[in-house]
Amino acid sequence: MASNGGVDLADVPSVDLMTELLRRMKCQSKPDKRLILIGPPGSGKGTQSPIIKDEYCLCHLATGDMLRAAVAAKTPLGVKAKEAMDKGELVSDDLVVGIIDEAMKKPSCQKGFILDGFPRTVVQAEKLDDMLQKKGVKVDKVLNFAIDDTILEERITGRWIHLPSGRSYHSKFAPPKIPEIDDVTGEPLIQRKDDTAAVLKSRLEAFHRQTEPVIDYYTKKGIVAELHAEKPPKEVTAEVQKALS
Ligand code: ADP
Ligand code: AMP
Numbered sequence: 001m002a003s004n005g006g007v008d009l010a011d012v013p014s015v016d017l018m019t020e021l022l023r024r025m026k027c028q029s030k031p032d033k034r035l036i037l038i039g040p041p042g043s044g045k046g047t048q049s050p051i052i053k054d055e056y057c058l059c060h061l062a063t064g065d066m067l068r069a070a071v072a073a074k075t076p077l078g079v080k081a082k083e084a085m086d087k088g089e090l091v092s093d094d095l096v097v098g099i100i101d102e103a104m105k106k107p108s109c110q111k112g113f114i115l116d117g118f119p120r121t122v123v124q125a126e127k128l129d130d131m132l133q134k135k136g137v138k139v140d141k142v143l144n145f146a147i148d149d150t151i152l153e154e155r156i157t158g159r160w161i162h163l164p165s166g167r168s169y170h171s172k173f174a175p176p177k178i179p180e181i182d183d184v185t186g187e188p189l190i191q192r193k194d195d196t197a198a199v200l201k202s203r204l205e206a207f208h209r210q211t212e213p214v215i216d217y218y219t220k221k222g223i224v225a226e227l228h229a230e231k232p233p234k235e236v237t238a239e240v241q242k243a244l245s
Contacts, residue, residue: 027057033112033244034137036119038215039145040207041200042155043229045116046168048143048240052114056244059109062116063096065166066103068192072163088194088202090120090210097127104131112140120211125218142218143243145229145236149204156200160189174233 009017033056037045046062053060067085070078077099081091100118103109119125132138158171162182169176169189176182180189194203218224225243229236 023057027111030057030111032137033058033141034132034139035113035244036115036139036142036218037117037145038142038211038218039147039229040149040152040211041203042152042159043145043147044233044236045145046166047174047233048236049114049116050167051237052240052244055241057111058114059103059106059112060114060116060166061100061103061109061118062166063099063118063120064116066099067091067096068163070099085194086199088199088206090206093121093123093127096120097124097131100128101131119214120206122213122217125214139218139221139223141244142215142224143240144215144224144226146226147229151230152204153197153200156195157197159195160191162187162189 035052035058037049039045046065049060049062052058067078067081071082071085072078077095081095084091096118100115104113115128119128128139155170155173158173160169160171160176160180161167162169162185164187165182165184167182167184168174171179176189181187182189193199215224227236227239227243231239
């Protein structure tokens with residue numbers, strides 16, 4: 001049978017092939033959507049993204065996840081990004097715009113995308129607009145994960161992530177079935193090096209100074225929906241669904 005990316009499809013269990021086929025058939029009837037999730041660190045963007053992604057058949061592009069993968073693999077991009085990330089500062093606009101431009105070409109982005117953690121500066125937002133304009137498309141909706149800073153320290157310091165997939169857990173609010181183990185793969189979870197109270201301070205400062213103006217940028221375009229991100233996860237999901245319906 002035909003092979004694809006080094007995987008012989010004859011080796012893939014029939015149930016997996018059927019599930020993927022059904023998923024693709026269901027996806028064909030979904031409208032295209034291009035979404036941006038904006039919010040401070042810990043506001044719940046990464047928690048809601050997989051739910052939106054599955055519902056609308058979109059790709060989930062989280063610049064933080066991509067940069068962490070590059071740092072772990074010690075690629076030239078990762079080497080350039082590491083210092084700023086460790087300090088809780090933003091990496092340069094050109095670095096992240098380049099990775100987003102490349103990532104959007106993936107077949108999984110055919111129906112649209114969820115941008116999580118990008119754009120984080122007005123320059124990035126302008127460059128994204130240029131990029132999309134060249135493709136003849138535009139951003140449909142910006143979900144603003146509005147939340148008070150005081151709630152974020154407990155969320156950030158209790159966060160555990162599965163590095164390969166970006167899945168996040170919380171020791172108190174969303175614990176894995178077995179402590180420090182990913183529910184899906186059984187692999188170990190890690191705590192991010194920048195998920196400390198001290199680094200959170202710089203990350204929040206960067207958010208207020210550099211990213212909040214991005215919310216104003218899209219508010220002027222009339223496409224922002226504000227969520228109550230302090231609510232429990234299921235209630236936030238309900239608000240997301242309402243905003244996208
Ligand atoms: P972000 O991607 O915006 O940085 P995450 O989705 O990773 O944030 O959430 C940060 C932490 O808070 C995670 O440990 C997650 O399990 C937890 N969390 C996410 N949403 C909620 C919520 N609505 N209420 C309580 N905890 C949450
Ligand atoms: P996050 O996973 O979204 O919390 O991002 C982790 C870190 O990656 C940030 O503190 C920044 O150093 C860097 N980063 C992620 N996305 C961007 C972006 N769009 N622009 C600049 N830096 C970013």
